[in-house]
Amino acid sequence: QTSYQTEYKSTFSGNITSMNPYTTEALSDYMFIANLIDGLVETDIYGRPVPSLALSWESSEDKSVWTFKLRPDVYWVDAEGNKTEYQVTAEDFVSGLRYVADPKNTASNFSTIRGVIAGLYDYYKLLAAIDDGEDKGMTREEAERSFDETVGVKALDELTVQYTLSASYPFFLSFAQLDLLLPVKQAFLDQVGKDFGTGRDKLLYNGGYYISQWDLDKQLTFSKNPHYWDLDKLTLDTLSWEYVSDGVSRLEMFQRGNVTSTSLTSEEVASIRGTEWENYVYLSEKTATTYWFSFNFATRNPEAAAAMHNVDFRKAVFTAIDAVTISAIWEPEDPEFFTRYTLLPENTMFDPDGVDYTDYPALQPYKGQDPFDEKAARALMKNAVLSLCEADGVTLKGVEACQVDMLPIADFKVDGKLPIDLVFSSGSSETEMKKAALVKEMLETYLGKEYINVILGHSTSSFSADVLDRGNWDLYDDSYGFRYADPSANMNRLISEYDITESSYQVPEFDAMVQEANSKTDIKERYTLFSQAEAWMIREAYVKPYMTGGGSYNMTRIVPFTEPGGYFGMSRYKMKGALIQETPVTARQHLELQQAHEAQRALLAQEP
């Protein structure tokens, strides 16, 4: 039999901000938390929910009340790997949510669940208002005490926890894997106070590992938790991360055997071409994140504002964007690999018949169909110009010449005539700037410089402050992760009211469609309605999805598909069951294992 290594070695860049499970931001933080603390449910290697701390669960008829039975005899361990007096109980899950619900604790991702659990958001707003000094007729203590009655979480007994939801959520199990629903021991929390999660002894562990070493900004080592409930499945003894700030050295480190796996930039891939290392490079799976373009309907740039309300103009712009060329920045060899023309990811949601959401008929014209078309774009642009301009063909209707102040990213004059000035805002990382340069070139080449003039605005410090807060953009490039297994995860965020893109658009048709879709508990029905809404959004050119997230060149020594799978929650970051081989995985090996894995999954999907 092949022998496997028992140590996982990796790197991190940027600083590890905190080990507080509720305030994690970066993906790397999930990697840590997931291996330190278990939640109710996790996923198997195919991404299916399986019991973790919850042994079993049931839901009410309308899927709005969920009750979890906990595994007995699980204890929290401390930073030395010793079992503490604290057992994992139902109350710990209540404490977790109570922690999250307190605005003082600034839990990240709160938005994901704030509307899901009954009473949670109201409770949050109540405390926030009190903190703001508003008179709500009670003290903060009184308000805090109201948690048990008002928020939909309850410890029914020591090992039973029940969540009451604000509506029907058939897919609540994917919420149950979120960081926000992790348990915490109140007694410990009270003891460490503000220090919670700031040091290895400022945290209790119930997951596969505990932090055995933490040198700030240098080294992080996890050791196997000897009291873990699923000890047999832990194939690795230690997980360690080392701080590396420069991309160049990470590849070198992999080659020297200092890290278990690494991702590579396309330049790095080119640099090892022709060496033995070439054989190990494979493209990692795409993630559920989708990139899209959207407009700012509330822009201060009058030319763009006028043009934007013209659907032909929007379509022209979106048709002129060549997604394949853009993704060539990452993957010059096989750029099509990354393209995605639907808002929601494929291969993530299946209806009971095993049909992929993106294969629903409404999305047929879009999935896999590159909308880029030079000629069509030009024609659309001409159409748009016809209706946008006065008879002279250059003066835009109702647009005054003025100075547009989009400082600190741009500052320019518009003359109210063609070409239409359009500000494209982006960050200042190298790839973002390359992308921006390409987009500008595409729009101006394919639509014609006489019609459009793209002004690039790069935010160098904080995108939120430079661009979002001030509305300093006409067009920008946005991306979203996908947090739970239902189309609503993204569609709900696109309605006029929610306006996650900050686009300030009014799309009553879409709003209505989404509202209707939300009301359905039947998955097929839901999917049909959501897919129609999505198609509408794309057709009316409010958003243009064009690329997937994730998916990068990788080299690894981890045998593929030995770790938990799935697209949501924390489980997929667990190293439970991972096998690490001596030599890097070859692309061939990867491909074979992938095919086997997919075949197996398809098979399992057929099972009732």
Next chain:
Amino acid sequence: MQYQDRKKIFSARDVVVKFNLRGKVLTAVRKASLDLYEGETLAIVGESGSGKSVFTKSFIGMLDKNGYMESGSLALDGQEYPGTQSEKEWLNIRGKKIAMVFQDPMTSLNPVKTVGQQIREVITWHFKTDKETAKQEAIELLRLVGIPEPEQRYKQYPHQFSGGMRQRVVIATAIACKPRILICDEPTTALDVTVQAQILQLIKELKDEFGMSVIYITHDLGVVAHVADRVAVMYAGQIIEHGLANEIFKDARHPYTKALLLSLPQLGEKGRDLHAIKGSPPNLYKEIKGDAFAPRNPEAMKIDFLYEPPMFQVSDTHFAKTWLLHAQARPYTDALDREGIKDTEPLRSSRPAEGKEPPLLSVKNLTVNYKLGRRTFCAVNDVSFDIHAGETFSLVGESGSGKTTVGKAIMKICHTNAGEIWFQGKQVNKKLARNELAAYRQAVQMIFQDPMASLNDRAKVEYIISEGLYNFKLFKKDAERRQKVSRAMESVGLMPEYLTRFPHEFSGGQRQRIGIARSLVVEPSLVVADEPISALDVSIRAQVINLLNRLKAEKQLTYLFIAHDLSVVRYISDRIAVMYKGRLVELAEAEALFRRPLHPYTRALMDAAPVPDPEIERDKKVAVYNPAAHDYTREGPAWLEAEPGHYVRANRAELADWLKITHGRGAGV
């Protein structure tokens, strides 16, 4: 003693020293030769830049890196040593056989090592003596050079010593290895006259004690008369005349030496111009043809412009390098003798009308304090005097006595802490209105000490002279300004063509004259001249003094003349005030003061001033002024009138004593 009988211990022959300077070659010493006899003091005199330092430095291989001895030979005790030795070989000569003392005692000692260490290291280095013995020797040396409490002083750092003391330490270091020859390169220029006299005395004593020969470099003929057995005169890189001190002073043959001696203000007669040497010393970059002095010598012969004269022998010990000594020059010299020394022109007198009119400037109880860190230092302390229109009023005193500060206070470029200054009936040391200030500034002008520093090198002479005209708007049309400027140039003896030149193209004397033109073009009535000649070469001092005197008469000026050199002061001034540590100690008519100096400080100052006459100087004893000698316990000092117009700071008792001592005493000169 017959000089020929003395042993010759050192000789330099035909030394040529050149410097590479920014791509050009400068010849600093041109075939200079020199002999040194055992036990003698040889003084080398010559003005700044004549090559005295470079010549002597070449004896011990101390030329700057860009300099080299091109030819010539050096011999010590009859043994020749080439001038281009390796650094290592020089070490056997330096310190041990030939030692040298530099001009500035302030910078000659390493500031971070104790005085003792610096003396001791020479001894241990050369004789490998053990530390303890060397230390004892060093202390002994300190005692020898007259440093009190040498054991304590041994452990102190140079900055804890005064200038004179430091020079003593330097001398102690130099003689630590009992060298055969001690070269003193202007060791007293940076010191006060009173201290200078002491150092000269010390060198004399040490010479006898150690049996050394001393080469003494100076440009001060008075000092020469004091120390020298033999004198060598240097001009433009050559020794042009040398001989025993008496021979040089009484029977100089080279026209330059003669002119130099004649031009000394000590010999000047009040009311007459001094004998001045015209022109300025030559530029060493250029090739010098013939006799270097010829262009400045109105009596030069044609041959002087053509051929360099050889060294002619006058007596056994007296040599001079001038064609005048050539046999064929006899007729010419005879003719010159018949002409005799031309008398200088008499000056138009501008003696003020005595006492009637109110004084032009009146200083009353002036006090100026400077802040030094947290302490205040009183630079001028309760000084009062009047200056009458048309007179030359001099202020003398040692360095640091506050003379310049008084001048600055009058010029309103320095604050006053107490007292009043009145000018033409108006108090001026307060805030003046703009037009009042302008009127005052125009009426009172200043002439500075250092001609190198007092002209802005980046402006043309024309601008420099016009500056005042612009500021006081003294012209209507530009042509008028130009005319005034040209006239000013002419009045100081410079050609108006020079107006477009920059100051650095002029020699020191010329620059000083430009400075004078700048001050006088605005037609002031009072001129404060702060040591206007002390930074000038000896050969051109007389020019400037004459110029000042002449302009005074022409333009009805009044001078406040600041100096530390009594000889000049006596010649130039009507009244003299003596300053000591911020206070006036004596004030009198010039002649009265010299006839009967009362205050012991004044007397010390007069004694210390060297006189260019070896006979007087040779056995002069210098009295040192000791401020502790006053007995002010019973009665404090006051400003007393000893004789009409002769004031002195004293109490009654001591004044009576002084009057007794000085009764009938004649002037020193």
Next chain:
Amino acid sequence: MKRYYLSKLGQAIITITLVVLVVFALLRFMPTAGYFSKEQWKDMSEPEKTAYLRSLGVLDPLLVQLRRFVTGLFSGDLGRSIVMYPNMPIASVLGDKMAHSLLLNLLSWFFSALIGMPLGLAMASRKGGLTDKLGTLYVVIIRAVPSIIIHFFIQIYCSRWLGLPLLFYLEQPISWILPILSMSIGSIAGYGVWLRRYIVDEENKDYIKFARVKGLSQRYIMWRHVLRNAIVPIAINLPADFLLMLSGSLVIESMYSIPGTGGMLIKSIKAMDNPMVQVLVLLYGALSVFGVFLGDVVVSFVDPRIKLVDSNG
């Protein structure tokens, strides 16, 4: 003397207070939107945003914030980081990091003095010679080429040619070589060129000429007279150099992944981690002011002329 120390201390405190106040005020000009990442900004509702800002302590009035900072300082509490290391006590974060920076800087300082000083000496004593020319070439390149480029090449090529680790590990002294080399390469040039300059300056002084006239050898003069004086101006800066080592080196520490303090300031400014910025500014300000002060003290030992009296500029 005591008065002198006190007045210097007073000046230092005033300077630092001014600096801290200025920085404090400047930081509050930053738009609060900068505290949100793009995702947070979009995901968070208004009450969430407000709550977040409140928890960071940036919504309070300026004076309240200032008082909090100052009272914290006086009770010995440097506060907690808000963005970079949320809730971590700044003192403990900096403590660990400074140890790293100090270790490497000390070594590199030692190393550069060890090489730089003899280099300067060699250049000065063979002025105009080959050593001098090569040394000058080195100095010119180090001074003129932006250091980032130099460090980059050192990391890439030296690690390859010498087979040295690419990153820094505390346990592996061999991995210290490259960072120390990078850090020293500039200061070697610094020490070399300054020492050379000072030696040459000293050599032109009269007392050196006088020492030569005394017949002492060039070597003796160099060691016993020139060096002692030439060191004085270098000694003035030593304490400040030494103290500022605690501030680490941005580029090198980031290249070799050294968990030091280098770049902390820049990162925390960009992250708008106000408490962190304030503490760092306070610290660095205090270090440099104190360093200058110590420099005066050191020099008063080396140079007997200097008694500690007031002097400005």
Next chain:
Amino acid sequence: MDNYSLQSPPFEPGKDAVLPQELFTRAEFSEQAGEDTGFTNYSYWRSTLNTFFKSHLVKVIVVLVALLVLFTLLFPVLTDKDPYQVALSARKWNLPPSAAHPFGTDGVGRDIWARVWHGTRTSLILAVAVAVVEVGIGVIIGAVWGFYRKLDTLMFAIYNTLTNVPSTIYLVLIAYIMKPSVFTIMIALVATGWISEARWFRSRILALREADYNIASICLMTPIRRIISRNVVPHLMSLVIMSAALTIPASIGSEVFLSYIGVGLPPDLCTLGNLVNQGRSAFLVYPYQMIIPTLILCFITISFYVIGNKFADASDPRNHI
């Protein structure tokens, strides 16, 4: 004075003892000639320039820099190559140097030749502007500061504060207030640099201020303004030139550093700093993308550094006699 022809042989005593008697008569005396013996036609600037250009290295560098400056300034006129022209076909990206693209193309097909020269141009203009403004302000403020003792307290407070506040703070703030641009970065660099220049010039001016010629000007009631402009600043001219020359490599270095930490400059602008930093990430695969701008940058910085130092040597009054 040359009444006698130069052809006459030099006299050697002894060789021929009898000389024409005519020579032993009085020569014509001219006071003018006497004055002129001391005349040197030395000029500070001429002497400085002579020494400066004595070195062949300097000659070569000055010529090369002049050519470079001329070329980069004229570059937009000489060619219409657009440094921002992106290629829409991925096949034109990252091309190695060729005839069409002498320095190759970058990650989105922009011509590195054009980018490099535009970058050099921008960086040079920036550096020169910073040098001129910074040194200009430094001289003026330094002069005023030097002449008015009363300003000491204020200026030292400003100096201490400015030098103790890390410049990054201003940079980030300025970047918030203003659009990142060459102008912004210039302001930022000047904002942090002027005070040191001012202090440096102040110390020079303190030495000059007490000079007698300034006191003479005060006695003649020359206004301070004119004393500064006519007496003081001309003496500082060589220092001004030197520190301007030395500020140029420093500014370019700062620009590289600032673009490294990503502050101040528009990140898509062609400047040497941006080009070098962008080239860095691709260095292993496409080394030319970094090496070419780096070489040019090093050439410029080294040249100006050498020019500054050589000029400092040549103009140092201590080397003039």
